[in-house]
Amino acid sequence: MAEPLVLGFETSCDETGIGLVRGHTLLSDALATSMAEHERFGGVVPEIASRAHLEAMVPTVHRALADAGAALSDVDAVAVTSGPGLTGALLVGVAAAKAYALALGVPLYGVNHLAAHVAVDELEHGRLAEPSIAMLVSGGHSSILLVPDLSQDVVELGRTIDDAAGEAFDKVARVLDLPFPGGPPIDRAAQEGTASIAFPRGLTGPRDPAYDFSFSGLKTAVARWVEAQQRDGVHVSVPDVAASFQEAVVDVLTAKAVRACRDHGVDHLVIGGGVAANSRLRAVAQERCDAAGIVLRVPSRRLCTDNGAMVAALGSRLVMAGVAPSQPDLGADSSLPIDVVSR
Numbered sequence: 001m002a003e004p005l006v007l008g009f010e011t012s013c014d015e016t017g018i019g020l021v022r023g024h025t026l027l028s029d030a031l032a033t034s035m036a037e038h039e040r041f042g043g044v045v046p047e048i049a050s051r052a053h054l055e056a057m058v059p060t061v062h063r064a065l066a067d068a069g070a071a072l073s074d075v076d077a078v079a080v081t082s083g084p085g086l087t088g089a090l091l092v093g094v095a096a097a098k099a100y101a102l103a104l105g106v107p108l109y110g111v112n113h114l115a116a117h118v119a120v121d122e123l124e125h126g127r128l129a130e131p132s133i134a135m136l137v138s139g140g141h142s143s144i145l146l147v148p149d150l151s152q153d154v155v156e157l158g159r160t161i162d163d164a165a166g167e168a169f170d171k172v173a174r175v176l177d178l179p180f181p182g183g184p185p186i187d188r189a190a191q192e193g194t195a196s197i198a199f200p201r202g203l204t205g206p207r208d209p210a211y212d213f214s215f216s217g218l219k220t221a222v223a224r225w226v227e228a229q230q231r232d233g234v235h236v237s238v239p240d241v242a243a244s245f246q247e248a249v250v251d252v253l254t255a256k257a258v259r260a261c262r263d264h265g266v267d268h269l270v271i272g273g274g275v276a277a278n279s280r281l282r283a284v285a286q287e288r289c290d291a292a293g294i295v296l297r298v299p300s301r302r303l304c305t306d307n308g309a310m311v312a313a314l315g316s317r318l319v320m321a322g323v324a325p326s327q328p329d330l331g332a333d334s335s336l337p338i339d340v341v342s343r
């Protein structure tokens, strides 16, 4: 078929993202966020997020269409994140996407949010080399994936056994009195500091699983270190703690991703998810991939965090690959496994 025009819906967390994609071309990416309403709670409150999605939905769809200069009648297919994520939040997106698909008489694709974080890279860098190794680092997930075919075959090689990488950023930011979500302020603070404190690198011993992560011990180590300094009346340099913590996370992530490429004889690595926006992660990944002869692909920062274009990008790929659409009784699955690309 000619390149399909796909309307994508993303509501797995606090962002109402509506994207329009034709083939692998990004046409528009409209975003509404309820983050300001969650900030004072130090985390996303599911009920508030669901309500905000409901209110933002129709205006955001209209904005995406207007930005793309497209009409609803041009849409060839609808794609929606059906999991993983917050159930109530997901349900708003799934219900809206179903309604649009039904009203327009076009197929509906329920897609995996995590695979969409990988698919979004195709909008900027063209079709993914397959197989690729993908590292997915977000607020809820941290995994290393072998991707023989992003349309239908994703194999998880390893994952975090406790906190996700983004979650560690968020928790350490709280220890340092930095705002939520913690990734961007830690990234900024770290640029003013030096990584002079030796924080632990979880699961990097010779007997540890090669591709699994653990960030909970690191988070505790940072909190203990800060407490000890404060108890001794020593000034805590937030930039130095931020830089040292960030270095520990980035060191482990990049070492394990490069190792997965080497072990599997794969020379393409793609990094996706909110933490892929981290400037130090991007720099170290580039250095280590260059040294190992691996081609690195990372979406631009704007597309790393949650958005609707990533869902449309994966939907478009599924349409072009001839994958069967979802049934009309598609639901939300808060713990949809990573190897289920669409359902």
Ligand code: KG4
Residues within 6 Å of the ligand: 013, 137, 138, 139, 140, 141, 165, 166, 167, 169, 170, 181, 182, 183, 184, 187, 273, 274, 275, 276, 277, 278, 279, 304, 305, 306
């Ligand atoms: O992918 P995402 O937008 O939402 C989820 O699916 O979770 O990721 C959000 C996570 C948050 O934990 C946030 O702190 C982190 O991504 N993040 C960053 C940066 N920007 C966002 N972490 C480190 N450095 C950043 N620059």
Ligand code: ZN
Residues within 6 Å of the ligand: 113, 117, 138, 139, 273, 274, 305, 306
């Ligand atoms: Zn995400």
